[in-house]
Amino acid sequence: MASNLLKGTMILTVGLLLSRILGVLYVIPFYQLVGEEYIGLYQYAYVPYSIVLAIAVSGIPIAVSKFVSKYNTLGDYATGRKLVKSSMLLMAVTGVLGFLVLYFLAEPIAHLVIKDKDTLITVQDVATVIKYVSFAVIVVPVMSLIRGFFQGYQHMTPTAISQLIEQIVRILFVLSGAFLVLKVFDGTEKTAVSFAVFAAFLGAIASLFVLYWYWKKLRPEFNDLLKSSGNATSNVSLKNIYKEILVYTVPFALVGVINPLFQFVDMITFNRAMAMIGISGKESGIYLGMLNLTTHKLVMIPVMLATGFSMALIPYITSYYAKQDFAQVRKSLDQTFQILLFLTVPAAMGISVLASEFYLVFYDQSDAGTAVLAHYAPVAILFALYPVTTAILQGIDRQKLIILNLLVGILTKLVLNTPFIKMFETDGAILATACGYTVAIVLNIVAIRKTLHYRSEMVIRRVFLIIVVNLIMLSLVFISKWSIEHLFTVDSKLEALVVIIVCAIIGAAFYGYVTLRLGLAQKLFGERLTKYTKKIGF
Template structure:
């Protein structure tokens, strides 16, 4: 794997991890401020917002990075700059259209969600919170094109830092605003939730400021490359955007597919649960599924997301140069490291689901059961993200569209009958089936097109599975021993047990990885030199 891919992955993954971690942790005080009964209103805003956001911008950074990387590899820096200048106007218009669309569709979406008068929230409540979050769409798209342009130059730090700053500012505004509304102004929790979702707009403005500062620092270097570049290729704006939009559609689907699965839950879950007699609790359970536990599940996925964002320009570069060895080496390393890091996190969430849910929210048998059932789906989320990124890098965009829509179709068809059979677990099962179909076909296409065969990767994945099985047994018995001595009673004890079990799990997994030489093989010479000093 190239050093650029390792460095880019590390930067993006660290930034994404911190962003996802903050996105999870801020729910603790927000949950305390507005209460469990009002938290579902928050997710009603963010599911349609994430869909609109993905349509507006998710394809742009990766598609633009792919386009810019392609022409940079040919020594043509002028064409990428030409795209940047015109793209700022295009993304501004896209953001404006997305804002008006979501704002005007707020009430129809709310009517889809509201299936029973026994539900906690009215149509007006749901429509109002969707309208408040829609303002963020005015600012966010402008960030996407700058991030994509810089990623095309293998500069990943601006994306990572701007995402982190955007998240920090948003969280501060969410918590301070919600606290003032409820505790100072004696406003209702519903009003606090409206203010909390509007904070996405303020966070986006902060992210724009960060990107502007990075642009100023990189501009001399980029101008030097531009000055020594031949004139821009004879590519018309029509040809340029035809190519870019051909990239964007599959990228949009990759970005929007997870929110679309959540949207299917949002418009079908209440109806299905009400039909089997759970109308009074359906919104609470939906909030647990689509917001409270979903935040946990997406933390392991950030490893795959970091890889996919760094992988696409690298794979594109190898593909343009017709370097199959470089592609194979990158794929080998990507699959191994992603699963090496993702699987133990998923196992940890499953084992510690009771303690994690109680620590962040409150003691809830239903909530912790949903978390434990949902956690393994993170592996499918990660594999989908990475395999789609590979198909994007080798210009197999039509297959991404086909597999994404096919998986979503199965989710839509199976969701209501499975929910009626298995309640909340039915929605999780329908999601698992949809993603399994998409990932399976993606892997088949990658294997066929790239003639990708790797016995070494297969053997390494078996070893990773064995190490995780050992870790699972050790951590499970550690937790059972702790609860046998003293059952969990309160958040502080939950935190202590999480810390002890996580430390034991990390120590066992790390020791076995070093002892077998797996970690050294995955992470390269620097780790090997360090571990030799430790006697491994």
């Protein structure tokens, strides 16, 4: 199980990593095309789009994978097939309804987040980009359903590849559209952003074609499993199927919406709170763009590991929980928490230490952008832990607790956001986000402990060891950065990239050497790693 879980996680993680890297890299030329003042218009469209999308479909892949995995474990392959066939039309209708809601609510949403009188971006500008991005909602529900079906059979590759192709196609249209509008047709930055957000629809169409290709390729395997089960028709009624799927989907729809909902809280409170302390709408709009788009893109890179884990973990936990094999459930939890923190902590903290270089490489030299990124990057650890803890609760059928804990976390963010922004400006919004996520994660862990009687002294010891090694490694990276900056002034993208590469190599070499020497890496990643490390003397 451990090796299969790790393999499935790595497939999803590699796909998500490449997709996330592309999702960050394209911002570099796009930022240069539209400029710092108009980049914020892009995030004004994507935050409400992400919320509608999360409510409509974000729980579908995980819910369907959980449902299919459960019935496949019981030898009932027909019920999963019945779900997919009957849900295609339902998902298509859901997509159209989601599109209509977002399209016709575009202007009211725009009035919520911005005022015309003191900003470059008007209410009409925000409404326009929201309408353009709403078309993508039509396609995504069907796409999510098919991805979930594949994951239920532990086929993670179709999801990973389709996500990657979706991102590539979207980025090509974002950049080519913006370039043509601005450089060929002499259009405005606002028009370029409108075309850029419409690219989400084109990327989703491309992803759907990839999934269809995989469906044709894997259909013989699915048919063979159906025949071998000796039960070609399902005895479970559609009513019971949809009831069970709804129970699975609702919590994860809310889980998927937590990050964009936190961003939406910033959208409706940030500019007003900053105005209360005398900061102009133009300046606060730039800071909000840094918080919700430019730095957020970088902060979310380490989080892709958690997303891969949560998607791959649920079918396995569901399967063992259905068999009442609690020893395997606890073993999978031990492995997940350790590997997650082993990889996420150094990535998040490394971005924080090298914040000035990262912001210069991807955007421009900016003291404000550097400060926001440096303070925001460690929150990625919380962003990573949250989906994994909710995936565990979903796997052990504690959906109501997921909803309750999520609502408490969002309420914490909502209550603290305005007073924290008034006290600490942009850092206040970051702090409120950290507090909201921490509350939700702690409540999730308490629920896991009570339900599974899960407590591992070994995990606590290893997490403590990971933290200690990371602190030493980060000190070494900081000294390396300080030494380089005293040799020459870092004021170009190439020089900043050199600093990042040199410091990353030094940090990774130290982290790898120490964790291999201590035997920690071998214990986490199993026999395959041990086989290679023995050859080099570890």
